[in-house]
Amino acid sequence: MVETLDGIPTDAWDALRQAIDFIPQGVAVFDRDLRIVTSNSRYAELLDVPAELIRPGTALYDLALHVARRGDFGSGDAINLAVQRVQELTQSHATVSQRLGAKGQVLEFHSARLPDGGLVISFADVTARVEAETELATINQTLEGRVEERTAALIQVNAELEAARAKADAANRDKTRFFAAASHDLLQPLNAARLYTSTLVERAGGTGLDELAHSIEASLSAVEEIMSALLDISRIDAGAVKPASVPFQVRDLLKKVDVEFAPLALKKEISLRLVDTSLSAIGDRALVARIIQNLVSNAIKYTKPGGRVLVGARLRGTRVRFDVIDTGIGFNKDQHALIFAEFSRLEHGARMAQGLGLGLSIVKRLVSALGLTMELESKEGRGSRFSLFMPYHRSMKVPLEPPPPREPASNLAGLRILCVDNERAILDAMEGLLGGWGCDVRSARSLKDIDKDGLLLGWLPDLVLMDYHLDQTSGLDAIEWLRHNVGGHLPAALVTADRTPAVRALAEERGITVVTKPVKPAALRASISQLAGQRGRKVVEG
Incomplete structure (x- = not known):
């Protein structure tokens, strides 16, 4: 207990x-x-x-x-x-x-x-x-008129300032390392708390406790938002963000936006439309994705039910313009600079949604770190357009394809899911949540436990949800082991509190979806539906 x-x-x-x-x-x-x-x-x-x-x-x-x-x-x-x-x-x-x-x-x-x-x-x-x-x-x-004394004093002062700067840089690096280490330990119990709370929300409907359950869920979401923002700001300000520009398909970003935000938009009764494109751009895909995610999150947060959010890209000369357009509350020109300041929120926005006003501050930092440009247009009461400009990459056109149909929640019933995490509390919470969706769930803390408990005897998973930091190996290697023993087409998601671009890049190279902790139940459900669809397609193709 x-x-x-x-x-x-x-x-x-x-x-x-x-x-x-x-x-x-x-x-x-x-x-x-x-x-x-x-x-x-x-x-x-x-x-x-x-x-x-x-x-x-x-x-x-x-x-x-x-x-x-x-x-x-x-x-x-x-x-x-x-x-x-x-x-x-x-x-x-x-x-x-x-x-x-x-x-x-x-x-x-x-x-x-x-x-x-x-x-x-x-x-x-x-x-x-x-x-x-x-x-x-x-x-x-006292420097004027004392050239020799001034030179000696300046050398001394510069040496002291250099030492102070070096000390400050070291302190920044220590702070970044501390936040990186602490983030995992902090996000692990927070992840378990959010999973437990999501289960409580689903089971409390009509019992008189649903309002309390939603209040707890909202509080946990606020804590998660603050921690994620502080970690991002700390990494950017300490110079730990090292952009790596590579060509990438804009469509990949749109798919991530769809998986992460479609459930939230549906819950808020907002029309989220993503315009497919065959364009390619050059940039750090993970950091650009972070910018777009923050912009879309803001657009949904400050758009009223019945409103619309449009996300897409178009070619403008030698650059790709990525647009996030909403019909939200908007703001006037005098407030443009204010919205990018830390802890700064417009009065009507503060009344509409919770937050500390850090999302656009992170966007500004990342745009600067990547050397990109961004434009914005807005009219108070009518909506906003944020446009990010990236270098265009000429590549072979990829045919446009209709977005895959979203799996209804009922299709998860009977789905066999293997969960692996070194935290028992997270496994218990995950079992409660997935079990409530009708899934057949088995869990283990390591590959050793899977073998010892005979979890795969007479039972083969349709997909696996794997933690990254396991006690004996990495989650990526564990997935490879499972694919070798269960089947090479086993769909998998890496569920991790590690938000570094390196881990995400390694996962994408192996065709593994990344779900960040604390887990958002709606996004998790969408990811599971997508993975289940992959399993079905592989079986047909085989």
Whole structure:
């Protein structure tokens, strides 16, 4: 039995809290009444306040009043100083400020309002940076007329700055490695939680618990969105994204968009139309796909039921223009720059959908990293068009083909599926979800367990869902082993929290679908239907 908190495995919460405690900045989240919801240990350490003042439920004003009485805000009436400080942190959508701490250190505060009216405050000790800036300013003031002294000082300062830059680069690399390692451990329990919750949603219909189940599912989706965005931003800013430009078929991107977003569009009663094309482009296929996915996700998120989203590409001179067009809420020209800023959301968009406003910020970073250009047109209340331009690749035209019919959910009944994952909780959750769809499911934690338990004796799977990071081998090698023993046409999907382009490229070379964790049930169902169709076609062809 997996211990849960409000239906979510407690190890997911523990892992997330432990990860936050590794962040060198102090972080605290306040609700719409400006009372503490949670904070990390660094928050209390840098503020140097009693433990009772950082407990959940403590008012931001009480915390500010304590600090004001201690003298951190300077001389004057403590009550007025506390009120002024709270106003400084909350009067704008996002603020940046500096002040002295209790020990004389310089603290830099960043605050941002959340869509629900809450507040996130993060701060760090920037004393060393400020001292270096002050020292540099002092040196610059005394340089004139002292050529020899100036040269020596500049050499020293440049050496210190180079050392600081190298240290910062090393810290960025360490942060990237940490996020990459932590992401797997964090996404694993989150994946199990989402699968359990999806099963609960399907089984709670009409029981009075369906509203609660949907609320839990929405909260988990928000956590997943934030984590994915932070991981992407961390990798891009640290220079870990290394584009590899190769020719690729635009049609491949359209197929991925169809598999991932068709179920969501159907659920929201939005018409998602993908225009097939034989065009080829040059670029990093995985990173371009990430851009298109973010744009389509945004289009669906901010389009009302009954609206339309169109995705397609056309040739414009020597470039391919990839368009994502919607009939959503739109925005005016004055807001073009604002929508690409981190944690920035338009007021009518914030009322319509949850989020932190990171999707288009990631798009902007990726477009810059790839050296591409993007255009946008929008009219408030009428919709938007985002256009990504990529170099055109002249290749043999591939005949247009109608999109394959989507398999109805009922066709999954009786489908034999083998699930392999080294986390028992994920296997249990997957069995519950797939079993609810009528599938015949068997699971194992490794190839050794498959052999030991005799899972394939008198039972052959129609397809396999395989984790990538197994204890004894990689999921890709495990799939090859199964194909050798079960049949070379065995359809397979790699279900993994590893989002690196290298893993995706290896899987695609072997004809293996990639499903990223945390798994979206609708996308998983679409992928399974597609894989089942592959199995059927291979049997006919054989």
